[in-house]
Amino acid sequence: MASLTIHNIDPVLKSEAMAIMRQHGMTARATVESFLRRMVNDHRAGERCFCHDLEPNEETRRALAASAAGEGLQRFNSVDELFDHLDAECAP
Numbered sequence: 001m002a003s004l005t006i007h008n009i010d011p012v013l014k015s016e017a018m019a020i021m022r023q024h025g026m027t028a029r030a031t032v033e034s035f036l037r038r039m040v041n042d043h044r045a046g047e048r049c050f051c052h053d054l055e056p057n058e059e060t061r062r063a064l065a066a067s068a069a070g071e072g073l074q075r076f077n078s079v080d081e082l083f084d085h086l087d088a089e090c091a092p
Helices: 011-023 028-044 058-068 079-090
Strands: none
Touching (some): 011 028
């Protein structure tokens, strides 16, 4: 297997995760390999990745439903028109 180096992990998250791994007798390598194996197996089986099993909150569900119904959508005839609109919306 090729080498994998991961940088810029939140040190508090890393510390807590390492403590949990130690409690279960696992190494970081074994944990990452298990995560990657599960992701690949789910993908091969045509299933959604288990890491996407989070349910949206009520506000997000309402926004998704409104968008699907075409509510509150704006249409633009060009990218320039879109960026002009965004520039105007974000201007102080």
